[in-house]
Amino acid sequence: MDIGPRLADRAADRVTDHGGSLVQASTLFPNAPTPFLDLSTGINPNPYPFSPFPASAVERLPEEADIAALTERAAAYYGAPSAANVIAAPGTQLLLPLVASLLAPGAARILGPTYAEHARAAALAGHAVEEVERFDALHGAPLAVVVNPNNPDGRLLSRRDLLDLAENLRLHGGVLVVDEAFMDVGPQAESIAGDVDAGNLVVLRSFGKFFGLAGLRLGFALASAELAQKLSAWLGPWAVAGPALHAGLEALADRDWQSAMRRDLIKARIRLDALFNDAGLTIEAGTDLFRFLRHPRAAGLFDHLGRNGILVRRFAGRPDCLRIGLPGDEQGFERLGMALESWAGSGR
Numbered sequence: 001m002d003i004g005p006r007l008a009d010r011a012a013d014r015v016t017d018h019g020g021s022l023v024q025a026s027t028l029f030p031n032a033p034t035p036f037l038d039l040s041t042g043i044n045p046n047p048y049p050f051s052p053f054p055a056s057a058v059e060r061l062p063e064e065a066d067i068a069a070l071t072e073r074a075a076a077y078y079g080a081p082s083a084a085n086v087i088a089a090p091g092t093q094l095l096l097p098l099v100a101s102l103l104a105p106g107a108a109r110i111l112g113p114t115y116a117e118h119a120r121a122a123a124l125a126g127h128a129v130e131e132v133e134r135f136d137a138l139h140g141a142p143l144a145v146v147v148n149p150n151n152p153d154g155r156l157l158s159r160r161d162l163l164d165l166a167e168n169l170r171l172h173g174g175v176l177v178v179d180e181a182f183m184d185v186g187p188q189a190e191s192i193a194g195d196v197d198a199g200n201l202v203v204l205r206s207f208g209k210f211f212g213l214a215g216l217r218l219g220f221a222l223a224s225a226e227l228a229q230k231l232s233a234w235l236g237p238w239a240v241a242g243p244a245l246h247a248g249l250e251a252l253a254d255r256d257w258q259s260a261m262r263r264d265l266i267k268a269r270i271r272l273d274a275l276f277n278d279a280g281l282t283i284e285a286g287t288d289l290f291r292f293l294r295h296p297r298a299a300g301l302f303d304h305l306g307r308n309g310i311l312v313r314r315f316a317g318r319p320d321c322l323r324i325g326l327p328g329d330e331q332g333f334e335r336l337g338m339a340l341e342s343w344a345g346s347g348r
Contacts, residue, residue, distance in 0.1 A: 021040075022036050022038060022311070025038070025306065025311045028306055029306040029307055029309070031307070032306060032307055032308065032309040033308070033309040034309060036309050036310070037309060037310045037311070037327065037332050037336065038311050038325070039310060039311060039312050039313075039324050039325040039326070039327065039336070040311045040312055040313040040325065041214075041313070042151065042152075042182065042209055042287070042289045042290035042323070042325055043208065043209050043212055043214050043289070044209065044210055044211065044212035044261070044265070044289060044326075045212065045326055045327065045328025045332075046212055046261065046264070046328055047211065047212030047213050048211040048213060048247065048250070048251040048254070048257060049257075050213075050246065050247040050250045050251060051246075051250065053242065053243050053246040053247070056242070057241075057242030057243050057245070057246050058241075058242055058243065060242070061237075061238050062238050062240060062241070062242050062245055066245050066249070067088060067240065067245070068083065070088050070240065070245055070248050070249055071083040071086040071087075071088055071220075073248070073249060073252040073253055074086045074088065074205075074220050074248075074252055076252075077252045077253075078191075078193045078203075078205050078220065078222060079188070079193045079194045080193050080194065080196060080203075080222045081194060081196065081197050082225075084225040084228060085197065085222050085223060085224065085225060085228055086220055086222055086228065087220060087221040087222075087223070087228050087231045087232050087235065088218070088219075088220055088239065088240045088248075089218075089219050089220065089221065089235055089239055089240065090217040090218065090219075090239055090240060090244065091206075091208070091217040091218060091219045092179070092181065092205070092206050092219030092220070092221070093117065094235075095204060095219060095221050095231070096117055096118060096120075096121030096122075096204075097121040097122075097124040097125050098231055098234050098235070099121075099177055099204070099221060099231070100121050100122045100124070100125035100127060100143065100177075101125040101126075101234075102175060102227060102230070102231075103127075103142055103143050103174075103175055104126075105125065105127055105128075106127060106128070106142040106143065107127065107128050107130065107141060107142050108122040108127035108128065108129045108141065108142070108143040108144075108145065109129075109130050109131075109132050109137060109138050109141040109143070109144050109145070110122070110129065110130070110131050110132070110144075110145040110146075111131075111132060111133070111135060111138060111144075111145070111146045111147070111150075112131035112132065112133060113131070113133075113152075113153075113315075113318070114131075114147045114150055114151060114152075115147050115151045115152075115179065115181075118145045118147070118177075118179065122143065122145070127142075127143060135157065135161065135165075138165055138176075139165065139168045139169075140168065140172055140174070141169065141174055142172070142173070142174045142175070143174065143175055143177070144165065144169060144175070144176050144177070145176075145177045145178075145179070146162065146165075146176070146177070146178050146179070147178075147179040147181070148162070148178055148179070148180060148183070148186075148190070149180075149186045149287050151181065151182060151290075151323075152286075152290065152292055152313065152315070152321070152323040153284070153285050153286070153292045153321075154182075154285040154286040154287045154290075154292055155285070156187070156190060157190070158190055159189065159190045159191065159192050162176070162178060162192050163192060163195060163198075166192075166195075166198060166200060166201050169200055170198070170199070170200045173200075174200065175200045175201075175202065176200060176201050177202045177203075177204065178192055178201070178203050179204045180192075180193065180203055180204065180205055181204065181205065181209055182206075182209060182210075182287045182289055182290075183205070184205075184210035184262075185210060185262060185265055185287050185288035185289055186287060191203075193222050196222045196223050196224055197224055197225075198224070199224045199226070199227075201223065201224075202221055202222070202223045202227065203221070203222040203223070204219065204221055204222075205219065205221075205222065206219050207220065207248060207251075207252075209289060210261075210289070211247075211251045216241075216243060216244040216247055216248075217241070217244060218240060218244040218247070218248050265288040265289065265326065266288055268288075268326045268327070269286075269287075269288045269291065269326065271333060272291055272324065272326060272327070272333075272336075273291065275333070275336060275337050275340055276291075276293065276324075276340065278337075278340070278341075279340035279343055279344040280344055281293060281295060281301070283324075286323070286324075289325070289326065290323050290324065290325050290326070291323070291324045292321070292322075292323055292324075293321070293322045293323075293324060294320050294321050295320060295322070296320055298314070298319060298320045298321060299314070299319045299320075301322065301343060302314045302322060304339065304342075304343050304346075305336075305339055305343075308338075308342075309335070310336060310339055312324045312325075
């Protein structure tokens, strides 16, 4: 597989801003109080408390047995048919162009608006990319990509509709990729992780978002055993670093923490919505890890919060939209509440 030369005549090498850059925030708002309260990502602000990793996690190459144990636990956690259907990688971001390269260059349709990296990754793999806004426009595509729940607006598609789409694509030799990065806090019955043996389905699952450990760089692709083997061969040995293995093995098995965290995130999401409602701003949608706001003065709200040292996510070309992550503690909620109160009081 050689995807490098395909960049020559494309804009695929330009990475879109995805939030989370405090350096950029400091440039935009040089006089804002610090530290910034970063609400620009959908990452859990309360990370999983993994135990200290042993020195061997960085001194030695990962053992095959540890990788096997990780894929076993990931299969159980995500509901994949077996560990043979699971590929562990240093983050799903690395998997995007590899998955797109499962098909020869052709047409790729992406249900949008959505996470911009899917379009860039498909272009990296040589595809002619089209973003469509109607679900039925995905039918007949050689490569179709859906984010479910969607980022940034939380749109949710049913498992039944996705399986029907996969069947339609199968008739034409097409592949359906479903990015379930936020399904950890979504309705599990709508996940298609258990259906990947169908053969033309690839499900992407992020580890860092729900477990709050984005910097560890760990993610998974779920696919048929045949596709999984191909992706694994492309990644090669030792794709997952020792510290990520250590944390992943603990976190994926800790059902008590997972259940308690889901309850805590629901409470935080309800509280966040109430703060915006008190300021006369209605949260339109989202998930339990981020909220989505559409307002004609969203650009002004972004600036107001930024000047108060609070960073939220704005979107190029959609000035009326904002995505807001969850504060991680009482102080964060209080800072946001005060900034929203001053916004409402200013009559903006």
